[in-house]
Amino acid sequence: MALFEIKNLSFSYPDYEDNPVLKSVNFNINQGEFITLCGKSGSGKTTLLKHLKTVLTPYGKRTGEILYKGNRLEDVDLRTQSSEIGYVMQNPDNQIVTDKVWHELAFGLESLGTPQDIMRLRVAEMASYFGIQGWFHRDVADLSGGQKQLLNLASIMAMQPKVLILDEPTSQLDPIAASDFLNTIKKINRELGTTIIITEHRLEDILSASDRVIVMDKGSVVADDAPAGIGEHLKTISSDMFEAMPTPVKIYYEVEKNGVCPLTVRDGRKWLSESFEGKDIKVSKVEEKSFDLEEVTNPVLHLKELWFRYEKNGEDILKGTNLKVKSNTIHTIVGGNGTGKSTTLKAICNICKPYRGKILIQGKAIDKYKSGELFNGMLAMLPQNPQCLFVKKTVREDLLEMIGKRDDTRILDEVVRDCQIESLLSAHPFDLSGGEQQRVALAKVLLTNPKILLLDEPTKGMDSIFKIQFADILNRLKDRGVTIVMVSHDVEFCARYADCVSMFFDGGIITSNTPHRFFVENSFYTTAANRMSRHIFDNAITNEDVIELCRKNQ
Amino acid sequence: MQDTFSRCNPIVNLIFYLGAIIFGMIFMHPLCLMAAAVTSITYYIYLKRIGGLKVLLGLAPVFIIISAINPLFNTRGETLLFSIGTRPYTLEALIYGVAVATMFICVILWFFTYNIVITSDKLTYLFGNVTPSLSVVFTMVLRLLPSYKRKLAAISNARKCIGKYGENGGTKDRIKNGTTVVSTLTSWALENSIVTADSMKSRGYGSSKRSNFVIYRFTSRDIWILVLMIICIVTISFCGIKGGMSYTFIPDIDFATNKFTVVGVLFYFIFLSLPIIIDVTEDVVWHFLKSRI
Secondary structure, three states: OEEEEEEEEEEEOOOOOOOOOEEEEEEEEEOOOEEEEEEOOOOOHHHHHHOOOHHHOOOOEEEEEEEEOOEEHHHOOHHHHHHHEEEEOOOOOOOOOOOEHHHHHHHHHHHOOOOHHHHHHHHHHHHHHOOOHHHOOOEHHHOOHHHHHHHHHHHHHOOOOOEEEEEOOOOOOOHHHHHHHHHHHHHHHHHHOOEEEEEOOOHHHHHHHOOEEEEEEOOEEEEEEOHHHHHHHHHHOOOHHHHHOOHHHHHHHHOOOOOOOOOOHHHHHHHHHHHOOOOOOOOOOOOOOOOOHHHOOOOOEEEEEEEEOOOOOOOOOEEEEEEEEOOOOEEEEEOOOOOOHHHHHHHHOOOOOOOEEEEEEOOEEHHHOOOOOOOOOOEEEEOOOHHHHOOOOOHHHHHHHHHOOOOOHHHHHHHHHHOOOHHHOOOOHHHOOHHHHHHHHHHHHHOOOOOEEEEEOOOOOOOHHHHHHHHHHHHHHHHOOOEEEEEOOOHHHHHHHOOEEEEEEOOEEEEEEOHHHHHHHOOOOOOHHHHHHOOOOOOOOOHHHHHHHHHHOO | OOOOOOOOOHHHHHHHHHHHHHHHHHOOOHHHHHHHHHHHHHHHHHHHOHHHHHHHHHHHHHHHHHHHHHHHHOOOOOOEEEEEOOEEEEHHHHHHHHHHHHHHHHHHHHHHHHHHHOOHHHHHHHHHHHOHHHHHHHHHHHHHHHHHHHHHHHHHHHHHOOOOOOOOOOHHHHHHHHHHHHHHHHHHHHHHHHHHHHHHHHOOOOOOOOOOOOOOOOOHHHHHHHHHHHHHHHHHHHHHHOOOOOEEOOOOOEEOOOHHHHHHHHHHHHHHHHHHHHHHHHHHHHHHHHHHO
């Protein structure tokens, strides 16, 4: 018997009845299945998931029904639903209720009124299974994002759910924490047989572990297939969700097909080797962008041996950081978590004041700029969390705040058009999706008309389709003479769009190079396309490179 | 790192502090004050080491001021020291001032160590036994306050980087910016509390009667300490009722000195020394264990 049966489910929010979020959705979920649900932002994934638990179901007009173990979900009592249907949300921070790790683990059990001795056992079990013992007594506030999300998962697993629903659980995590988290999910499915329903942008990590992939577009299910067939399916209906598929799948369908569709880098390597077996590789290199770093004579931004620490007796975060940024480029800084990348940006903005070293902006030391002059037409930063910038009731008012007394709406219109937010102007900024918020925040920052734009993890939580639009915006800015310095974990994005990539490690920039040279030299910290093709091609780092070389060598 | 007394069951900690603070405020018999001063200072220094000495030095002026000020308001007493204008400044009033100051400092020191010993999670545990839902509210507040503080910093930094906050502009602009930041924080907090509420509901909050997860256990040592403390409290109270701790400062100084005084003060001293005794015993045990290795 199916665990969930979703029959002809349609849903629309009040006041938007002619624009339903879900349109007659039909599918079954069986016990023990691993289901990946994907779709663009705003395609109704979250709304669908919220329907699988009565307390979370949004208010609105709804037709069709959902059966849980053969009974209507509304008739299943709250207690059973609470313990059997686990739900992990997107934001690691906001779903935590209590202040201590051990208390959070016990929260669900406390709510169910579980007796003390059973609670003790369950909490102990979960802490051991998820490796939480080491930080069991810690304050929740001291945990990293990855640890917080793991704690959320563990505190739900303590209630021994039959099914685990995860709504973009890794969108706020860095890649290493994200893949650890997804591995834990796979382990739960494999070892405990818990049914998993997950929405995720990072398909690379989970597609191969899924039993089924369901693709949604504009509120309807457009594909429901095994992972190996989903690429084919999306290609035939030419859905733009194809862009979100993992690198090997994309390359496979773009090149003339032979063999089985690879889902992982390992399979991709094998598939490439087989395709080129016995053939001569005529062209093994793509043309590189010429860009010589040695010749940066007149850097628009120049960091000279910055030293910084947060506390007097603390450890140095920046240890003699040097950086030269050429004007009119997209310069990205990559590197592990907590190495000081964001601190570098804060130092440039004068939020963290280095105790030694110099920052030159267009050849002029930062403290020589008059207050107000620096952040008005020279430098601006888009913070990691765009919500920090929203202060008004509507997007339009928020943007007008930046223009101030000048009633020059021409600039406003231009920026609005550039960031493609015309349709969002009358919405409340907090009602927008993550990607939309990012665009509005960018628009707000751009209204200061900066020559140097600093971005802190801008692609966090963006879906792959939106990343392309975002890159377009950045490229347009670059054409207009803006220099962009971006801190990012997103290796794929940097490889595709950056002019220069720097590696940050142990308080300093270790190396800077063009993306091609940078990623080709790395064997671990590099793109999936490079890892997949490095044994055959010399310098292919993006999907386009691999596809181009494959075609040339056919 | 917590000391041994802090690692006892929170109920033990709480009863000790209830006793120490309530007795500390009732008993102004000089022997009691001396016992309280010696033990509270010793325990505070034991917990804070060198840093504690600085705080004690900082308290010295408070002690002197409270002592010296009392005779200015209280002019009664037999022994005249000198007069300020027509107002007499008497020895009895001065001694009473010293006693009040000692009591004040002792209670403050007990509260200082209370803050170190009784951490927020112990408090939640103590609350939780009485009312589980209140304890949830309490832990949520404890979590939210630091997170608001961090968020406030993030918002003002973000605004600074778009030239909207900080040095530029006059007082009026600054106030305007300040209110904007606070209002942003409010909408952010409200927005996020919806998620937290969803997360609570989804984990069955309110679906049945709450139970309370207890991380602390009652060990046999806790029971022994508790028994000892109750014996002390009963004896001290008994001696107090019998007049063993009675005192008068004004108009002339007179203190009880009888068998109840001796017993009462002795037990009071033992009671207040318990944390130090427990800590030092354990230190000694460790010292010997180490030397055996």
